Amino acid sequence: MNPEDLSLTAAATAIRAGSLSPVDYVQALLSRIEAIEPAIQAWVTIDRKAVQAEARRCEDEARNKRFRGPLHGVPVGIKDIFYTKGLKTTMGSAVFKDFIPDEDATAVAKLKQAGAIILGKTVTTQFANLDPGPTRNPWNIEHSPGGSSSGSAAAVAARMCPSALGTQTVGSVGRPAAFCGVASLVPARQRISLKHVFPLAWSLDHAGIFARSVLDLRLMLDVLWDSPAGPGVHPRNPVRIGIVRGFFFEHASPEARASIDALAQRLAGAGFEVEEARLPAVFEIQQAILRTILRSETASIHERLFAEHSATYGPKLRTLIETGMLVEAADYLRARRLRRKYQREMVRLFEKFDVLMTPAARGAAPEGIGATGDPVMNGPWTLSDFPTMTLPYAMAANGLPLGVQLTGPPLQENLLLEIGAEIETVVGAVYDRAPFLESTKDAPS
Amino acid sequence: MNLQQTALDKFGKDRAEEIRSDLEQLADDIRKLRSTPVELDDEP
Numbered sequence: 001m002n003p004e005d006l007s008l009t010a011a012a013t014a015i016r017a018g019s020l021s022p023v024d025y026v027q028a029l030l031s032r033i034e035a036i037e038p039a040i041q042a043w044v045t046i047d048r049k050a051v052q053a054e055a056r057r058c059e060d061e062a063r064n065k066r067f068r069g070p071l072h073g074v075p076v077g078i079k080d081i082f083y084t085k086g087l088k089t090t091m092g093s094a095v096f097k098d099f100i101p102d103e104d105a106t107a108v109a110k111l112k113q114a115g116a117i118i119l120g121k122t123v124t125t126q127f128a129n130l131d132p133g134p135t136r137n138p139w140n141i142e143h144s145p146g147g148s149s150s151g152s153a154a155a156v157a158a159r160m161c162p163s164a165l166g167t168q169t170v171g172s173v174g175r176p177a178a179f180c181g182v183a184s185l186v187p188a189r190q191r192i193s194l195k196h197v198f199p200l201a202w203s204l205d206h207a208g209i210f211a212r213s214v215l216d217l218r219l220m221l222d223v224l225w226d227s228p229a230g231p232g233v234h235p236r237n238p239v240r241i242g243i244v245r246g247f248f249f250e251h252a253s254p255e256a257r258a259s260i261d262a263l264a265q266r267l268a269g270a271g272f273e274v275e276e277a278r279l280p281a282v283f284e285i286q287q288a289i290l291r292t293i294l295r296s297e298t299a300s301i302h303e304r305l306f307a308e309h310s311a312t313y314g315p316k317l318r319t320l321i322e323t324g325m326l327v328e329a330a331d332y333l334r335a336r337r338l339r340r341k342y343q344r345e346m347v348r349l350f351e352k353f354d355v356l357m358t359p360a361a362r363g364a365a366p367e368g369i370g371a372t373g374d375p376v377m378n379g380p381w382t383l384s385d386f387p388t389m390t391l392p393y394a395m396a397a398n399g400l401p402l403g404v405q406l407t408g409p410p411l412q413e414n415l416l417l418e419i420g421a422e423i424e425t426v427v428g429a430v431y432d433r434a435p436f437l438e439s440t441k442d443a444p445s
Numbered sequence: 446m447n448l449q450q451t452a453l454d455k456f457g458k459d460r461a462e463e464i465r466s467d468l469e470q471l472a473d474d475i476r477k478l479r480s481t482p483v484e485l486d487d488e489p
Contacts, residue, residue, distance in 0.1 A: 288475075291471075292475065322455075
């Protein structure tokens with residue numbers, strides 16, 4: 001197997017066993033990036049010399065049986081809104097094009113402590129909102145990779161790195177994971193530190209992980225935990241899955257609806273208990289709550305920057321900020337209070353179910369890279385702060401992957417990972433090499 | 446609440462017109478929030 005095809009867990013294990021050289025591994029990934037990056041454009045900054053030097057240090061340590069942690073010598077990608085010490089961090093904005101932080105985001109520091117090599121910074125949409133960057137979908141470069149964590153999802157899908165960090169304020173991890181055919185995890189907000197991560201909306205921002213298996217998501221989360229997991233809850237036997245149609249099916253393509261129903265049947269056939277889950281009445285106002293919080297917090301965050309650099313702002317972020325300037329304090333507070341009510345009523349769904357299942361996006365990745373797709377499937381769960389996972393589970397008629405979104409009870413990431421791993425064995429891995437790269441591997445761009 | 450007028454004062458006529466549909470959505474969102482009861486225990 002080529003090193004670039006290794007999963008995160010397999011690579012970490014091989015390095016520890018001495019059967020994979022960190023230097024060779026990094027070189028394989030850099031060669032792959034060199035070959036396909038002109039077509040995919042997933043990266044903003046890669047300091048090749050620094051990466052190779054770090055790989056040599058990891059290799060020397062490994063040769064002497066000294067391992068920094070569970071990710072020793074494994075390269076990962078970092079969305080370009082996480083601060084990286086000594087490495088340019090642009091937030092996808094011309095305003096920060098030369099910004100070099102003098103410290104790491106806490107999540108980045110934890111990855112380094114675990115032995116990971118920071119391979120580079122991946123493309124984010126401007127300030128992690130909806131104005132797209134240059135990244136293309138590795139399955140078909142005429143399609144969007146999603147956003148805002150566009151580069152992280154595309155890089156993992158295209159075998160340029162085994163895992164990457166992203167962030168989600170509405171649907172910026174789950175949606176690109178679905179479009180690019182990779183697994184993702186967005187744990188509760190408090191689980192992964194957002195210190196030194198440029199915010200989009202403080203109370204909605206979450207860190208997230210991209211990888212190519214549930215096992216790899218777990219390995220990353222084990223390293224990134226910022227708050228103790230607490231007592232674990234194990235799934236009931238049989239696992240009870242609530243399929244949420246209603247709002248989610250109204251917004252899904254006919255193909256996505258049919259595919260999710262087919263998946264439900266497969267899971268039922270495999271021994272899962274699958275029943276329809278009914279949303280509470282408060283769900284009707286979830287978009288109004290989310291949009292009001294998002295507008296108001298984003299406007300506040302960008303108050304000074306926007307006043308000084310408005311010409312550099314993309315049209316979607318500009319509109320978001322301007323409408324946010326018009327939200328009165330009482331309405332913002334009311335939205336925050338209604339969010340509590342929403343969370344309180346939504347959590348009752350787990351009295352009957354272990355996990356909830358919905359499409360992860362309206363359908364497969366939309367054609368064109370002028371927009372990043374609609375986060376409508378992800379926003380309700382980001383607002384709830386329940387942990388979510390996206391898994392690729394089928395291929396659409398146009399050859400692009402479809403993703404299923406699994407949601408677990410509050411703070412029950414371990415339960416979600418356990419059930420996700422069981423579901424993964426039923427759906428099989430759709431993490432195969434992207435067809436575009438197979439056919440044009442030697443002649444990209 | 447006349448968001449269109451506030452936007453006109455703040456951003457000018459052309460811009461207020463450009464973002465008219467967003468302003469309508471904002472007004473609709475706020476109307477929904479204001480018409481949904483909250484309890485004292487629902488802290489922000």
